[in-house]
Amino acid sequence: MMTTLYYPLLAHCNFDKNATLPIVLFEAFIFAGVGASFFILGKVKDKIWLxxxxxxxxxxxxELFTxxxxxxxxxGxxxxxxxxxxxxxxxxxxxLILGAVLLVDKFLEHWQEWQRFGVYLGILTALIIPLEMIVVNLGIRSYAPEVLGAISGIFxxxxxxxxxYYIPVFTGLVIAFYKYWSFVIDDELLIPxxxxxxxxxxxxxxxxxFLFEVMIEPMVRNEKFPQWSYxxxxISIILLAAWVLIIGVAAxxxxxxxMHYHIIQRFCIALMITSALVWPLESWLIINGYRVYGETAVKSYIGFKTPITNLPVEITFAIPFYMALIIAFIRYWETVLDNKL
Known part of the structure; x- marks a missing residue:
């Protein structure tokens, strides 16, 4: 079994890892930026490591999911x-993201949460676009054929x-994840x-x-659904409704x-419930041709499938990853609106 799993994984990891001098300098720039952020942000907010x-x-x-x-x-x-x-x-x-969030929160602390959230996304989009250009032109970043086939072709x-579109969705989900857990870090007093x-x-x-599904559209095709549902x-409204319904069942x-459990325990239970419901449904959709994963995703599989559901292990783990970001996004905005933050 180990030999069977080893070779596909080794083949997928067999890409050019040799760093050029410009890439090494770029990595040094990242390390310097991380060090500077700890120094600066440590003066802005406590518990920076956490x-x-x-x-x-x-x-x-x-990153793992996408x-x-x-x-x-x-x-390297x-x-x-x-x-x-x-x-x-x-x-x-x-x-970069943490720095933008903490600095905006410091200098715009009297703004409402939804206003600051918009500022986060605006600043980060402006900063990440040139950085994305750098990693692409250094030869670090390239895009899967499915992505290139799904986009407009304007570069x-x-x-x-x-x-x-991708950057605000990426940063929006990640920031919502962080902000939700920051309520715990700060032990913030919230209205029950x-x-x-x-x-x-x-x-x-x-x-x-919907926003997440649009972004990851190149990874998987949804086929055989009624034409009216797209x-x-x-992206089918039927599938969107199914995911939302499953999240609702968990809620x-x-x-x-x-409800008497700690927030961390409730979050983990929500992940277990949603994953337990999505796993067999995703398996059925794949087996019956409703969900067709792209060639790049399939090539990344190590070949091991989980018992009962027969899902590739990568999809098995991807589902709770997906739900972790979505559930945190939902709970963050519910908390913001309920508490008028």
């Missing part, structure tokens, strides 16, 4: 944590214009809400799922049976 850890978890979850969409090459033999997902880029994005210095506004929660869930390219179960 905040950095939480933000990096959100960034890494996103790894089939792009390649990160030539960063020691620069990777999984396939071509680089920890150097992870800490770089983490420092600016090697970067598709769709980054104007007796009744959940379910209609509002479902709309937030639908928005989060709301954008191959009802948490509210009914687990």
């Amino acid at each position: 905040r950095f850890l939480v933000m990096s978890v959100g960034v890494l979850i996103f 790894s089939p969409m792009w390649n990160n090459y030539k960063m 033999q020691w620069a990777y944590v999984y396939h071509d997902v680089s920890w150097i880029l992870t800490i770089g994005w983490t420092s 600016i210095l090697g970067v598709p214009i769709e980054v104007l 809400v007796k009744g959940r506004k379910w209609r509002r929660s479902l709309w937030i869930a639908f928005l989060g799922v 709301v954008f390219h191959d 009802v179960a948490i509210a009914r049976f687990f």
